[in-house]
Amino acid sequence: ANTCRKFQATFSNLKLPSLKTVHHKMHDLCGxxxxxxxxxxxxxxxxxxxxxxxxxxxxxxxxxxxxxxxxxxxxxxxxxxxxxxxxxxxx
Known part of the structure; x- marks a missing residue:
């Protein structure tokens, strides 16, 4: 979670999904x-x-x-x- 926050802060100019959204997408993809x-x-x-x-x-x-x-x-x-x-x- 901390790494995700640092990544989002570093690339604040990009619209990055939240960690929760990434988790949900990973679960959807892998089943x-x-x-x-x-x-x-x-x-x-x-x-x-x-x-x-x-x-x-x-x-x-x-x-x-x-x-x-x-x-x-x-x-x-x-x-x-x-x-x-x-x-x-x-x-």
């Missing part, structure tokens, strides 16, 4: 939709499986959510099966 998992802000743990109901990290004790209710950090997971299917879809 893969990642599964989003909330994870610790410091990447200590993922709030999945038996940890889905936790609201803070077991290790560093940071909050899972920002004050506005959005996750502090998310992990984009693409299954190996989906990756292999996408790899061979164009052949």
């Amino acid at each position: 893969i939709e990642p599964v989003l998992y909330d994870c610790c802000k410091n990447s200590c743990m993922c709030f999945a499986g038996p940890y889905t109901t936790l609201t803070s990290c077991l290790y560093c004790h940071t909050n899972r959510f920002k004050p506005n209710g959005q996750p502090s950090n998310q992990f984009h997971y693409i299954s190996l099966t989906s990756q292999i299917e996408a790899l061979y879809a164009g052949k």
